[in-house]
Amino acid sequence: YVYSRPPPWSDTLPTIFVITPTYTRPVQKAELTRLANTFLHVQNLHWVVVEDSPRRTNLVSNLLEKAGLNFTHLNVETPKSLKLGLSWIPSHTPRGTLQRNLGLHWLRDSFSNTAPPEGVVYFADDDNTYSLELFEEMRYTRRVSVWPVAFVGGLRYESPKVSPAGKVVGWKTVFDPNRPFAIDMAGFAISIRLILEKPQASFKLEGVKGGYQETSLLKDLVTMDGLEPKAANCTKVLVWHTRTERPTLVNEGKRGFTDPRVEV
């Protein structure tokens, strides 16, 4: 057996385009490292990393080069006004929106609607945890596929409700189950063909109520009964919405104790 990382590209497998928004903070490199370690097992994966920054940073550039993954490195800075949630209306631009939209834009720029590649788009935040099985579940999505996600909505997991006929008929959530798509960002994947067919479909930037970001995109792509349930008809949890603690850096003091040239 020959061992290579990532596995060699296959001409027959649909490509999984993973869009990850990311931003600079102490744990960024750690998050991207362990995420890359997961992606390096998945065949035909193309990682679209979109930094929330005015320029592509060396940290991310170097990490991507060294990892060996198939990747595209983009960046777009969320304007300060949006970041602060300037408006007094109780809504905000959830983090990562501009970056995810840029990822979609890049896909639409790179591939033609008339000869779309076989594949799916998946939005993977850099602090979640993904099983390898998840990627094989989403690979053959026809339109939009869905599955349970752990640690969202104040629950052990949220899940689509699937009828005995295998159709999605609702959402098993406590928080606002009547949303058109009561599902977390990590709980669905969209076929490339559909993304290219509906070039106007994007995440809404402003005036989005908490928990409605996913809906703002999906409503322009699919209806509930067009959804494809995965993960054994949505009975298995294959992705966890983990969050990483902010590290204590008190001992750096005012001037800093560690060498700032040493990358963390």
Added chain:
Amino acid sequence: NEELWVQSVLEMPKRRDILAIVLIVLPWTLLITVWHQSTIAPLLAVHKDDGGDSRRDLAAGLDSKEYCLSDRDIVEVVRTEYVYTRPPPWSDTLPTIHVITPTYSRPVQKAELTRLANTLLHVPNLHWILVEDSQRRTPLITRLLRDTGLNYTHLNVETPRNYKLRGDMRDPRIPRGTMQRNLALRWLRETFNKNNSQPGIVYFADDDNTYSLELFEEMRSTRKVSVWPVAFVGGLRYESPKVNAAGKVYGWKTVFDPHRPFAIDMAGFAVNLRLILQRSQAYFKLRGVKGGYQESSLLRELVTLNDLEPKAANCTKVLVWHTRTEKPVLVNEGKKGFTDPNVEI
């Protein structure tokens, strides 16, 4: 006699034909059996499950109901045999890295171990020793370990509960993970003979930290005890050994108690297995250990400062991060629970 002779002459070609058929069929049956049993089957199974879909699109002529071995299937088998396996094949020349991970049940446990396993699955000659803090080995861990395909040993020992305290609190005098790490050391000493020179390295990897792949290659060449920087410990971006121009460790770049004998985090050192086996009484001290002195309690019985081997470009690179995972909010489960408890997370 003539009749018998004619009969045997007639039978001979039959036997030759049978032999010919066997020689042709045998390789194909072997190929199919290997294909079904090997670990690449999961990769191919993906093709098969939706083989109907993709094949329908690509080859309209094929009857999708008929499951027969088409030429494409056989080509796929041959190609994937040379492609990818997980973990990498075992090597006769690389020292084994024994990774000792204590773990305990809590909501994020499966997630932590999943992403840790995803990292470990890239490292050749890795042996994962997972030690549960539990009365019995749990089905969750048993299944997880088996499904990863990693080389592993599954142990358990329960840290005694302090029944005087309210609820199910563990004895606070025993730092978390200590008994579990010690059990793994004992297992190593019971399993390996110190005269048998099976090269190995021992590393303590907590289940919520983050490890680069480069780190494992750095530690593989450890002769006695090797050390390197660790991020997000001691209230700093990273703590690091101090290395002089001669490449020797002479102190510790930390703010918190830099005069500890070994001011280093659990994730910042690795020990040669031979040393573990030679100093068979060296364990982590169980009780009466001041905060931050756990690592010293073991290392002082194994090595002196002078003997430490600095790795990671003379301790100038950070290859491991002491990340911690937030406790998930589960308020909406309420008193009776909202989600199906049979669904494992």
